[in-house]
Each structure stands twice: as C-alpha cells, then as structure tokens.
Amino acid sequence: MKKKLSTTVVGLSLALLVSACGSGNGGTNSAAPESNQGNKGTEPAAEQVTVKISTWQTDAKAKWSTIIPEFEKSHPNIKVELDLLNEKGDSIASMQKLDLMAASDDQLDIIELPYTNYSQRADIGLLEPLESYIEKDGYKYEDEYLVDTKVNGKIYALPSSMQRWFVLLNKEMLDEAGLPVPTDWTWSDFEEYAQKLTQGEGATKRYGAYLHNWPDYFQLQLMSKPADNTYLKADGTSNATDPILKANLEMMKKMMYEDKSANMYEDIISQKLAYRNQYFNKLAAMLPMGDWMVAESGGTDTIPATFVTAFAPLPKLDGESKHYSPVQPTYMGVSSKSKNKQAAYEFVRWYTSEGLEIGGRVFSGWAKSDTNKLVDTIVNGSKDPSKIDLESLKYTMTTTVPGNAPVPEKYADEAKNSVIPEAELYILNKQDIDTTISNIDKKISDVVKNNQ
Known part of the structure; x- marks a missing residue:
C-alpha cells in the first residue's frame, strides 16, 4: 500500500x-x-x-x-x-x-x-x-x-x-459446494458463502475467503455505498463514525475468529501472506480485489492458473438496490x-x-x-483465457455502478494508514469496537486538521 x-x-x-x-x-x-x-x-x-x-x-x-x-x-x-x-x-x-x-x-x-x-x-x-x-x-x-x-x-x-472492485471466486469450489455464481447478493450472503466454502484443517485448510491486511479491507462494506465510500467524506472530513465501518470491522473479526471462514489476522501479518498465493494456490475460495486481477486470472509466468475464476459484484448493503463500487x-x-x-x-x-x-x-x-469489447480484449490477451469465466465477468463489469469518486484529498493516504493500528487492535481482541471507532475518528480528524 x-x-x-x-x-x-x-x-x-x-x-x-x-x-x-x-x-x-x-x-x-x-x-x-x-x-x-x-x-x-x-x-x-x-x-x-x-x-x-x-x-x-x-x-x-x-x-x-x-x-x-x-x-x-x-x-x-x-x-x-x-x-x-x-x-x-x-x-x-x-x-x-x-x-x-x-x-x-x-x-x-x-x-x-x-x-x-x-x-x-x-x-x-x-x-x-x-x-x-x-x-x-x-x-x-x-x-x-x-x-x-x-x-x-x-x-x-x-x-x-x-479500477473497480469485485469478488473473484474459484468456480470449481462453487460447483463442489453446489453454490451458484452470485449475481445479486449482500454482505450477509458473502459471509454464508465463506462458511459453506471453508474446508479442512491445519496448514492445508481452505478458507472460504481471504481478507488481506490492507486498510481497504477494513472499509470493504463502505465501498458498497454510492457516496462517502472511503475513510473520508466528500468534504474531506472523517467518515469513521459511519456505522457501516463498524459493521465491516465486526464482520472481519467474526469471519476470522468465530466462523473461521477467513485466515486469522495474526497469521496474515506474521506469515506475510500474499493474496495471490492464497487464491491461486487454492487456499481461499473467494477474494475481494480490484479489476487489475482480470488479466492475472488467466495465470502469469509466476503463478499459473489451474482453475476457472468466476466474478461477482461487490455485495450490496442492506436496503440498496444496486451493486456499487468505488472507482x-x-x-x-x-x-x-x-x-x-x-x-x-x-x-x-x-x-x-x-x-x-x-x-x-x-x-x-x-x-x-466499450466495456464488453474491452473485456474480450483483456481476457483474450491473458495467458490462458479458458481459465476466466467470461459470462460472469461481463455481467459484473456492466452491472457494477461506479460510486461517487471525488479526487482524493492530498492527505488521503495518511488518513487511510492512520486506521491500521486501531483496526488491528480490535481484530486482535486488544480493544473494544467502540473505542476503536472513536480512536480512528480522532486520528483521521487530526490528519485533516494538520493538513488544513
């Protein structure tokens, strides 16, 4: 990052x-x-x-x-x-x-x-x-x-x-679990899919989803909003008190430590796990990620593709009728x-x-x-186009609605990075959620004030 x-x-x-x-x-x-x-x-x-x-x-x-x-x-x-x-x-x-x-x-x-x-x-x-x-x-x-x-x-x-964000899914694992490629789903559905796709124990355990330690993952559900979908509002002030941020941190912790459907956070940081390795080595069935991964889904010289990747829009928030993604x-x-x-x-x-x-x-x-034409060009230019589910990709790219995206403030990275230590304290069970949100809000607000 x-x-x-x-x-x-x-x-x-x-x-x-x-x-x-x-x-x-x-x-x-x-x-x-x-x-x-x-x-x-x-x-x-x-x-x-x-x-x-x-x-x-x-x-x-x-x-x-x-x-x-x-x-x-x-x-x-x-x-x-x-x-x-x-x-x-x-x-x-x-x-x-x-x-x-x-x-x-x-x-x-x-x-x-x-x-x-x-x-x-x-x-x-x-x-x-x-x-x-x-x-x-x-x-x-x-x-x-x-x-x-x-x-x-x-x-x-x-x-x-x-860039838009979406979810990559191992098509073979979906078929094995009897799950369709999602076309209209919520974050609750995402959690259910992760549970059903989790399999095994120990070092070879397959997790239903991989949630990386980038600050983007701490705000995943915020990304599903049509506006004010980052740590900063459109006016450049802190967006930390949005209840969706709290809900997303709670979802991550639940998936990692209660459902055990996502890698534990301490393993991610101590073992320096890489999201490409986790997904392409079949250690995770789903991966929320940006659309630079389309071409890579056909494999690379470093990591060949050995299964078909399907795509789904970022899950919707409850009450929303459309699938949004920040651009x-x-x-x-x-x-x-x-x-x-x-x-x-x-x-x-x-x-x-x-x-x-x-x-x-x-x-x-x-x-x-022409989005569909560009999808064809990107897929056909990949190392192995047969490993990319073209139908679900085109559906995802044409269905996803770009969220409002003002130019990031010059302190956007500083604000984003200030979130990491507080979010980690919560996920690692060293701080309660309300204290975490309060501290995040203060840190972001301090960044805003110092840059005015």
Missing part, C-alpha cells in the same frame, strides 16, 4: 517548481493549440519533438511497447520515450523519484500518477491546467470521462485506467515544466481514450469505451 510521502521532498519540489515554473505555465509551447488536433494527429508540426512519459507502470502491466508505436503512427511529428521511474513498478519509490526530478533539470513531459498521489502534486504546481487544451480540442470533459479530476476547480489530468482512477497529465506541452497533451488525450483500449490490460475512465 502507498505510504505517506516525504514532506521534505515534496516541499523541495514546491520551492523549486515555483521558482522554475512561476505560475505553472512556464516553458515554451505553453499555449493551447490554435487548431483542433487533440485526438486526431492529422496536422503534424513542422518538426518532430520528443516527449517522455514518466510512470511507475511497467511494460508488462501497461503494454507501452504496443501502445507507443500505435500513437507514433498517427502522430508522426511526436516521438514518445518511456521513462520508467522504478524497474519493479513500485509506485512509492516512483513518486519519490518524481519529486526529485521535479526539483531538478530533468525532462518531464507526461506524468502518470497513482490514485492518491494526484491532488498533492497538482496542488504544488507540478501539472499544467488543461482547460484551454480541452476547449481548443472541442469537447466537453464531462461528456468524455467518467470521473471528475478537478483540483481547486481546475483540470490538471485526464483519467487513464480506472479509483490513475491520472495522466502534462508537466508544467515541459518544453513541448502541446505534444504531451496530444499523447495524454489519445492514451486516455483509444490508447488504453489498444493496450488491453486495464479498464478505462473514458465514457465512450
């Missing part, structure tokens, strides 16, 4: 950015285009320019080696070079390197940022405002993209990939220090629309994306 970034490095970035970039519109070619070129590439410039894309996403994950040549075919005046910030795809290390690059003379043109790292860097002037480019390009942002990317009232990036986009923008802003924007616009579909690895934040 992402950790709190170094305030020293970010502060250094801010100081040097301000001196180097002024208001964030410095550098050459900073004006918006005079012609409508944004996504067309039909009017190449007089001379070729080279722009770099700085990202943590490796080629194995994002398929840059496929995507970049396709862009260059339709934009012969623009050459794109990949600047991989970390060879292992570590987003935390990549953001630290990005901050150092921003404070130096390193070339920055196109910047891709993880979900909770965007607003902070937009706020310090790292990114170019895009309204003038969009206006000249002749489209309305809200007609083209599924999520709002405004920070302080300005658009600094377009959404690239957009967690990554963001792609133009560096405010780029000397070729127009060329950088053209790639950003192209990639966040048709380019993502060419890559065929992740789901898109583009409103005009």
Whole structure:
C-alpha cells in the first residue's frame, strides 16, 4: 500500500517548481493549440519533438511497447520515450523519484500518477491546467470521462485506467459446494458463502475467503455505498463514525475468529501472506480485489492458473438496490515544466481514450469505451483465457455502478494508514469496537486538521 510521502521532498519540489515554473505555465509551447488536433494527429508540426512519459507502470502491466508505436503512427511529428521511474513498478519509490526530478533539470513531459498521489502534486504546481487544451480540442470533459479530476476547480489530468472492485471466486469450489455464481447478493450472503466454502484443517485448510491486511479491507462494506465510500467524506472530513465501518470491522473479526471462514489476522501479518498465493494456490475460495486481477486470472509466468475464476459484484448493503463500487482512477497529465506541452497533451488525450483500449490490460475512465469489447480484449490477451469465466465477468463489469469518486484529498493516504493500528487492535481482541471507532475518528480528524 502507498505510504505517506516525504514532506521534505515534496516541499523541495514546491520551492523549486515555483521558482522554475512561476505560475505553472512556464516553458515554451505553453499555449493551447490554435487548431483542433487533440485526438486526431492529422496536422503534424513542422518538426518532430520528443516527449517522455514518466510512470511507475511497467511494460508488462501497461503494454507501452504496443501502445507507443500505435500513437507514433498517427502522430508522426511526436516521438514518445518511456521513462520508467522504478524497474519493479513500485509506485512509492516512483513518486519519490518524481519529486526529485521535479526539483531538478530533468525532462518531464507526461506524468502518470497513482490514485492518491494526484491532488498533492497538482496542488504544488507540478501539472499544467488543461482547460484551454480541452476547449481548443472541442469537447466537453464531462461528456468524455467518467470521473471528475478537478483540483481547486481546475483540470490538471485526464483519467487513464480506472479500477473497480469485485469478488473473484474459484468456480470449481462453487460447483463442489453446489453454490451458484452470485449475481445479486449482500454482505450477509458473502459471509454464508465463506462458511459453506471453508474446508479442512491445519496448514492445508481452505478458507472460504481471504481478507488481506490492507486498510481497504477494513472499509470493504463502505465501498458498497454510492457516496462517502472511503475513510473520508466528500468534504474531506472523517467518515469513521459511519456505522457501516463498524459493521465491516465486526464482520472481519467474526469471519476470522468465530466462523473461521477467513485466515486469522495474526497469521496474515506474521506469515506475510500474499493474496495471490492464497487464491491461486487454492487456499481461499473467494477474494475481494480490484479489476487489475482480470488479466492475472488467466495465470502469469509466476503463478499459473489451474482453475476457472468466476466474478461477482461487490455485495450490496442492506436496503440498496444496486451493486456499487468505488472507482479509483490513475491520472495522466502534462508537466508544467515541459518544453513541448502541446505534444504531451496530444499523447495524454489519445492514451486516455483509444490508447488504453489498444493496450488491453486495464479498464478505462473514458465514457465512450466499450466495456464488453474491452473485456474480450483483456481476457483474450491473458495467458490462458479458458481459465476466466467470461459470462460472469461481463455481467459484473456492466452491472457494477461506479460510486461517487471525488479526487482524493492530498492527505488521503495518511488518513487511510492512520486506521491500521486501531483496526488491528480490535481484530486482535486488544480493544473494544467502540473505542476503536472513536480512536480512528480522532486520528483521521487530526490528519485533516494538520493538513488544513
């Protein structure tokens, strides 16, 4: 999980950015285009320019080696070079390197940022405002993209990939237990499924579900809300007193220690259990997770798929008629220090629309994306498409309704991570639930206050 970034490095970035970039519109070619070129590439410039894309996403994950040549075919005046910030795809290390690059003379043109790292860097002037480019390009942002990317009232990036959450299920284990693939279920149904799918004892015990030790799992049921579905409300204040957070922590503890249908928490942390290993090694029948796991469900070089994976939407909350999931986009923008802003924007616009579909690895934040077609592309590009239940996947992706997702506050990661020690005390039976909720609320509120 992402950790709190170094305030020293970010502060250094801010100081040097301000001196180097002024208001964030410095550098050459900073004006918006005079012609409508944004996504067309039909009017190449007089001379070729080279722009770099700085990202943590490796080629194995994002398929840059496929995507970049396709862009260059339709934009012969623009050459794109990949600047991989970390060879292992570590987003935390990549953001630290990005901050150092921003404070130096390193070339920055196109910047891709993880979900909770965007607003902070937009706020310090790292990114170019895009309204003038969009206006000249002749489209309305809200007609083209599924999520709002405004920070302080300005658009600094377009959404690239957009994660939704769902539940992966071992189809063979479902069939063995006589359980259908869920299409309309609640969190109570999820608990019942976990109990029925649990089998055996000891080191080879198969648990009905695996609930990892990320803070996302402490808020699983909050994710099923149409709005205010994280630790922070839409207004940036603490959401810890929502009774659904309390219910979710109680559910986790019950599954781990009463029903014994999920791995005990102390085993997860002491044995450093990995969710991929637990699921693909048949030690857990169900896994709530993000949609980056679609392609991996067909197996990888490291962990082959030996069974068919089915998919179900995140369970509904009682009283809700729809299956919701938060959407967690990554963001792609133009560096405010780029000397070729127009060329950088053209790639950003192209990639966040048709380019993502060419890559065929992740789901898109583009409103005009054909979800079923993209599902086919992602599945067919997996190592073994026969191990992915296409029907349940398409149903899940088209049935899941994106929850309201404002841009995360710059302190969102800090607030999220502050939850971990308190939630662990409760789950490990060292603190009662009411004290836990009170302490979580205080810690998050302190984070909010300290960042105001």
